[in-house]
Amino acid sequence: MEEIRTEIDDLSEPIEQWKKILGKDHLLTEGEELDLSNSSAYGFTQDYRIILKPKDPFELSECLKIANYFRIKVHSISKGKNWGYGSKSFSPDMKVLISLERMDRILHYDETLAYVILEPGVTFRKLAAFLSENGGKLQAPIPGTSPDASVLGNATERGIGKGVYTQFANHCKIQEIVTSSGEILSVGFKSQSSYLICEDTTGPSISHLFFQSNLGVVTKIALLLEPGKEIEKRIFFFSQEEKIGFCSEVFREYLQRGRNRITLEILNDYRFATQKGNFPFDSSYPSEFLPRKELSKFFPEFPSARWFGSVNILENPAFDQNGLFDKIQNELSVLPGIELIGNESREYPSGFSDHQLNPAYWRKKFPPPKDPDPDRDGCGILWLSPIIPHIGSILDQAVQTTEEILFSFKFEPLISMRPGFRTVKILIGIVYDREVKDSNRRALECYKKLKYSLSSLGFHFYRSGVQDREEQTADPFVSMLKKTMDPNGILSPQKSGII
Template identity: 30%
Template sequence: MSKTAEDNLEQAIAAWIKAIGEEHVLFDDQIISLYSRNTLPKGTSPAAIVKPGSVDDVSSILKIAERQRIRVYPFSCGKNWGYGDACAVESGQVLIDLGRMNRILEVNTTLAYAVIEPGVTQQQLYEYLQKNQFPLWLDCTGAGPDASIVGNALERGFGHTPYGDHFLTSCGMEVVLADGRVLSTGFGHYRNSQSANVYKWGIGPYLDGLFTQSNLGVVTKLGIWLLPEPECFNAFFFTVSEEKDIHSVIEVLRPLKMQGILNSLVHVGNDLRIISSFYRYPWEETKGVVPLPDSIRKSFRKRSNFGAWNVSGGIFGTKKQVAYCRKRIKRATGNVARIQFIGNKKLSLSKKIVKIFNYTGKANGLAKMLRSLEELIKLMKGVPTRAFLFGTLWRAKKILNADSLDPLENNVGLMWLSPILPMTGTAALDLMEIVNPIFFQYKFEPLVTISLITERAMVAVISISFDKENSVETEKASQCYDTLFYALMNAGYNPYRTGIQSMNKLAYGSNIFWDVVNDIKIALDPHQIISKGRYQPINHE
């Protein structure tokens, strides 16, 4: 950092302390180290951290940053596992930690929506709805109770229910621009608007999308739609025995999605994804050999009754609607697999049966599977859980904090690639033909979940799990990521989101799109104050 830059930073810090309080401006080495942690092979370090408590604080922070030409990087709660966590794209930026802005501003039970700040977590909103006995469900992700709802929506993340597309079910933003102005989108910019959180589009150009996966402003408030508690809910599960059976699975499920029989998200996890949810890598059994030998992989599958692919989803509606959908789904999947439907009564009965068998010591595997199903059903019903963070520990050789599943507390190595595919069985097979040899080449296990997120598209979340304590393995993980990223791009399977280490790669194979994005950036933030490099490829191919 040059002398001028150091002076500017010192002046900015002094101004921020005056604006938001000394206790909310952090720059000692210990705090810097804490905020530099992430699951990627290599992270970035901030110059300082500021923690606003209100939209006025954010506005003041940005005005000071622009005046002193200090680059800042906002985040909601920093639980962006596998994509960079709370780290900026470049070192030396000042992090804006929005975690203090955690107010639930409104819950409208008649129209089933909430208005929240970026620091509101999944657990916080869930508990608020429960405490007030509001008959509303939120849509959860598997990122854990402490993950931000707003943060996931702005990354266009997804969950499990009919409201599983989190950006689609958001409505109305408050955004602070780089010059400190506060923008309300949709109808929110009109005085006394009655429709700001019920009608997404407003009038004129639709701006909300500009502030998702971007660096054009800081979102300080978001409206989200909540699912009215359904009269009836059933989960369903089925497995298939061969990897090639993914073709049949997708071909069976697509018509059900397009006809509205399946109106929620359906997740299809391969055996390795499910194995990693229950177990860590068997280092002793494999004598340190990687990747996981096929014989041991098959043994895991057999002992726990997993399939090569494992399908889960939910049915939401009235009793008659659920009964009708069950019938249609059962008929459609009959030639592919034996499907199981589970409601509250069946789950309760299964737990009692397992408890009885446990006295004989013969139900350990079944009990573990049942606990996992119970946690998955919780997610489908809007109940946050930490259970699925266990999968991030797959390749970790030693657990640093046995009391925590937080990937950062255990120095976990994890990267995610998330390509979008057309919803065809051919595309699913093609994906695995690309993924498998690359993972084998670099000696990793392809942990894959294919999620049917719309009626026509699916996303494959592919994990590269590695031991960060092993420098050789960490370097191989980076090489594996890069090789797979470009292989998927060349095949036309582009990512729906990406990590801080691959923002520049987004220009690969593109044309004018990112130039237009950059033009908008220059118009709104000419001095590149907010999140420089985030969804802003610098080096075109």
């Protein structure tokens, strides 16, 4: 092949070459799946003309060689359920989408050393079924999104899990990538039975370069697993106070000493209401945000609640769980404005939740379906993910700023947070109905103003989406690596600001 130096507009020749590799059934140029891939849960305009579906790294390698030769920009997804951050979309001028959903093998399982090696198409649900069929001694992660999302995709985008998998990316070791030139690179240990898969050894750590990046397409990870069938004790509480920082600070020492064995999750009243139902269109004006006084109808037993929290403690032989449980309950009971709701003890993990995607349907006039798909159902959702110091006054400042800006744009502020010892990860939802005129523009303006305001306060963000693509700037060192690894810039250009 002679070198072609500029991207072509006519895709007929590369299409014919891709068909020889994939077969006509795994190269889509029309149909419902292509149409749905051109939509996202915030009305982003996308114009994919082709979806490529390789079955293994070798087919992916050949597909990328062709794209690189013709200088065709491509974007890859695992399952495409990155709702609130862009879904399957990436850039208006991106014509080719590579879906890795057919690469859905669990390649290796080591129960003794507690890890599994898997491909991008493996979902949380499939992994859970696999571990259950193999005795259930190790637990599958429970995501904060759909159980039908990709394990690899969620981990490499630094999604938040539940319980011991709260810091989900820390359980992920990248093993293999495919570069833009089609080279298949092992970035882990070639021996799948090697205990060294679980550890870093001498020399630089390469794996982390491929989290939230476009330096290569990740095709294989090792996921470090946690023991299953543990006992989880949970304490539920609510706060009537406007500020939550003082309450969160009480848990800092527990979170430090308990590590992932103790977790805390806090939801504001609006976010909690989305678990109970949809916006009350019969009694409120949909063009306005729902006043706080109207929220009590969603939780009449707690009419004055502003915050809802749960403390989760996993059984650990290293310390007296019962004593710790009682100590935390006692501390909560004397905090001003705090009331205990109850507690429970259950086997952990207890299974996937049916309510993870409820917030996306808050502004729709129908309840979440059994097979939720915010893209298909016209839901509008933008997630903003600041990470801030775990200091009460700073946390309250972030909450106040968020509420003021969302109210000014007539959105309900949906706020959830996962406090850790040093930092608090906050998830802010801007939720609306995409079928309402002008809602996409208003939501994006709100998002940009809020992100600018939080950035001005010195806060950073642990995740970003397509909506941030043109406004991010990567570290110069990473940009230098991009020019080396992807000199023609065909892999998701500007993802995380990397060009």
